[in-house]
Amino acid sequence: MIRNLSETLLRLKDLKKDFGNFTAVDKINLDIYGGEVIGFVGPNGAGKTTVIKMIARLIKPTSGKIFVQNTKGELVDLNSKLNIFNYFGFLIDQPFFYKDTTPKEILKYLAKVQHYPKKDINERIDELLKKFNLFRWKDKKIKTFSKGMKQKLGIAQTLLMDPKIIILDEPQSGLDPKARIEIRKLLKELQLNGKTIFVASHLLHEISEICDKIALVNKGKIIAFNTIENLKRNLKTNIIECQLLEPIKDKNVIDMMIDLLCPYLDMNVTTELGIKPIVFNSNNYDLGIYFDGTKESMSEILDIITTKFRSEMKLVSFAQQRTSQLERIYTELLNEYDDNSSSIITSEGDNIAIAR
Numbered sequence: 001m002i003r004n005l006s007e008t009l010l011r012l013k014d015l016k017k018d019f020g021n022f023t024a025v026d027k028i029n030l031d032i033y034g035g036e037v038i039g040f041v042g043p044n045g046a047g048k049t050t051v052i053k054m055i056a057r058l059i060k061p062t063s064g065k066i067f068v069q070n071t072k073g074e075l076v077d078l079n080s081k082l083n084i085f086n087y088f089g090f091l092i093d094q095p096f097f098y099k100d101t102t103p104k105e106i107l108k109y110l111a112k113v114q115h116y117p118k119k120d121i122n123e124r125i126d127e128l129l130k131k132f133n134l135f136r137w138k139d140k141k142i143k144t145f146s147k148g149m150k151q152k153l154g155i156a157q158t159l160l161m162d163p164k165i166i167i168l169d170e171p172q173s174g175l176d177p178k179a180r181i182e183i184r185k186l187l188k189e190l191q192l193n194g195k196t197i198f199v200a201s202h203l204l205h206e207i208s209e210i211c212d213k214i215a216l217v218n219k220g221k222i223i224a225f226n227t228i229e230n231l232k233r234n235l236k237t238n239i240i241e242c243q244l245l246e247p248i249k250d251k252n253v254i255d256m257m258i259d260l261l262c263p264y265l266d267m268n269v270t271t272e273l274g275i276k277p278i279v280f281n282s283n284n285y286d287l288g289i290y291f292d293g294t295k296e297s298m299s300e301i302l303d304i305i306t307t308k309f310r311s312e313m314k315l316v317s318f319a320q321q322r323t324s325q326l327e328r329i330y331t332e333l334l335n336e337y338d339d340n341s342s343s344i345i346t347s348e349g350d351n352i353a354i355a356r
């Protein structure tokens with residue numbers, strides 16, 4: 001099926017949010033076209049939920065604006081819109097449903113507060129529940145539902161008013177692989193039906209399969225926005241991958257290495273991507289060195305590591321990496337955020353770790 005991408009439906013313009021003197025979202029610019037599926041991907045604390053909350057008008061931007069398309073096809077300030085329910089369908093954080101209610105009761109209530117035409121409500125609810133394979137659970141209490149089923153109901157309710165854009169915040173979070181596959185299938189189906197979707201996630205691999213474009217976000221800034229293919233092409237960096245025998249005990253060693261190896265390193269990764277040019281992954285004892293790509297530098301780096309850092313690290317292998325760099329860079333972002341990011345990676349059985 002060929003999907004027609006139309007004009008801009010949602011525009012984030014210099015969007016900024018400060019909490020006290022901490023900037024959570026730092027002048028983000030983003031245009032989302034009709035029919036596009038955009039993955040908003042970044043590590044914990046990158047600012048994804050904060051952006052979504054601003055779109056949902058749950059919190060106010062410190063500065064900048066959000067524009068949406070009006071019925072005449074013009075972009076207007078979101079604040080000038082009284083009702084945003086038939087424009088957006090939101091799933092923010094884990095959906096919370098009272099445990100003694102049923103899907104039918106929940107959707108009926110939401111349809112009522114969002115002014116869905118009364119006579120069509122029952123038909124619409126059945127249609128949605130069938131689409132999400134929840135029809136036989138229509139009158140069952142939420143307390144009997146699995147996490148995946150609750151999540152599906154959460155996505156189903158975003159479609160209730162047939163909104164122009166569906167905004168999902170981590171729809172696959174906390175789900176087992178089987179449930180994640182099911183959610184991915186559902187999103188794929190919505191995509192093929194021409195829905196415009198903006199989906200925040202920290203699972204790059206999962207999300208990249210269903211997205212037309214990925215906006216990589218780190219520390220409140222969009223560091224790249226493109227199709228996966230172009231991201232892979234553009235984010236070409238030269239990395240030496242060193243396998244170490246043991247973990248590095250003293251964290252200051254990395255900074256000392258950066259100081260000493262500075263003339264050979266690719267410092268652009270810090271300014272452009274917000275990561276250090278040398279990154280150690282304590283899960284697999286892998287040391288990544290972003291360098292200028294020349295053989296001479298490689299030789300110098302090897303010499304310095306094996307002489308000056310002989311007592312701090314035992315080298316098992318040293319080679320220029322030849323696989324896709326996108327997953328690698330993304331993994332570095334996760335590691336930068338938290339050295340204990342292994343919990344993020346292993347608890348979700350993540351493919352990113354394997355892709356390294």
Ligand SMILES: Nc1ncnc2c1ncn2[C@@H]1O[C@H](COP(=O)(O)OP(=O)(O)OP(=O)(O)O)[C@@H](O)[C@H]1O
Pocket residue numbers: 019024042043044045046047048049050051202
């Ligand atoms: N109400 C608030 N007050 C103060 N700081 C906040 C508030 N909300 C968010 N932050 C901070 O803003 C930053 C961005 O948070 P946000 O929830 O948007 O990140 P996220 O990308 O959604 O992360 P996650 O993947 O963990 O959901 C974090 O450092 C967070 O602590």
Ligand SMILES: [Mg+2]
Pocket residue numbers: 048049050169
């Ligand atoms: Mg979040």
